Amino acid sequence: MGNIAIVSCTSSDLTPEQAAALDVQLVPLKVTFGDETYDTVTELSNEAFYEKLTAPGAPFPQTAAVNPGQFEAAFREALEAGAHGVVCITISKDMSATYAAADSAAGEFEQGVVEVIDSRTVAQSQGLIVKRAADLAATGAGQADIVALAQDLIGRSRLIFSPTTLEYLQKGGRIGRASALLGSVLSIKPILGVEDSTVATLDKKRTAAKARARMIEIGASEPVEEVAVMHTSAADVESFRDDVAAAVGLEPGTVEIGLTGPVAGTHVGPGMVGISRILAG
Numbered sequence: 001m002g003n004i005a006i007v008s009c010t011s012s013d014l015t016p017e018q019a020a021a022l023d024v025q026l027v028p029l030k031v032t033f034g035d036e037t038y039d040t041v042t043e044l045s046n047e048a049f050y051e052k053l054t055a056p057g058a059p060f061p062q063t064a065a066v067n068p069g070q071f072e073a074a075f076r077e078a079l080e081a082g083a084h085g086v087v088c089i090t091i092s093k094d095m096s097a098t099y100a101a102a103d104s105a106a107g108e109f110e111q112g113v114v115e116v117i118d119s120r121t122v123a124q125s126q127g128l129i130v131k132r133a134a135d136l137a138a139t140g141a142g143q144a145d146i147v148a149l150a151q152d153l154i155g156r157s158r159l160i161f162s163p164t165t166l167e168y169l170q171k172g173g174r175i176g177r178a179s180a181l182l183g184s185v186l187s188i189k190p191i192l193g194v195e196d197s198t199v200a201t202l203d204k205k206r207t208a209a210k211a212r213a214r215m216i217e218i219g220a221s222e223p224v225e226e227v228a229v230m231h232t233s234a235a236d237v238e239s240f241r242d243d244v245a246a247a248v249g250l251e252p253g254t255v256e257i258g259l260t261g262p263v264a265g266t267h268v269g270p271g272m273v274g275i276s277r278i279l280a281g
Helices: 016-022 048-051 068-078 098-106 123-138 144-153 167-171 178-187 208-219 237-248 262-268
Strands: 004-009 022-026 028-033 035-040 063-064 087-092 116-117 157-162 191-197 198-205 224-231 256-257 275-281
Touching: 004 068, 004 098, 004 123, 004 144, 016 022, 016 123, 022 068, 028 262, 035 123, 048 198, 048 262, 063 198, 063 262, 068 087, 087 123, 087 144, 098 116, 116 144, 123 144, 123 157, 123 224, 144 157, 157 208, 167 262, 191 208, 198 208, 208 237, 208 275, 224 237, 237 256, 237 275
Parallel strands: 004 022, 004 087, 087 116, 224 256
Antiparallel strands: 028 035, 028 063, 157 191, 157 275, 191 198, 224 275
């Protein structure tokens, strides 16, 4: 551990193995299927989540934010282990109450000891920011430098994705029933984007193949510093990754593929693919 500990929530989609390698402490959001509640990622793996999600007759899952006590415990553990300070990077405060919980927990410590940062995004895009902050922390960098890096990356973060169905967005209350019905009838595949915490429809295509092609076109429209591919148990994701890499001029091996966790997966359903980017500075 460097002088500064990095804490994040499981909406960052880091696996426990990745978090351990980066020395990042993950605080879990929860997901509930009927009467069964699990800590995301740390108790219920992403793979197991999709098995439950697609099981015949499975109840629609519900997610819940981290509570302040969980964050306070994580911050205290890091400080008692020898960290001089903590940087905590959370899911967008416009998408979850998790940021508010972390901010509340930070108030239990001397001012400035715990810095809480709203990533303004979610899932793999949040994870890219957390990873870069952890890499810098490992060099022994100070808290101010880590916060500055995270804020810079947040400003250059872009996320685009396309679900195969609007059913899960409709069930989760993210779009109206009429929009979900229209998408189902016309087989529309929306291309959605997240920038500065705002989710917007960037385009719509009639087939998944056309949606993927359009996402790649958007992804390659600006110079990039880092790119990764996310999915929710989607088919041919390796081929999609290779096409993304070719379009942005990177070797396929440098473009990570990540399985999206329950926090975002609950709302987009299986089969989604997306592109996380850090634009060139």
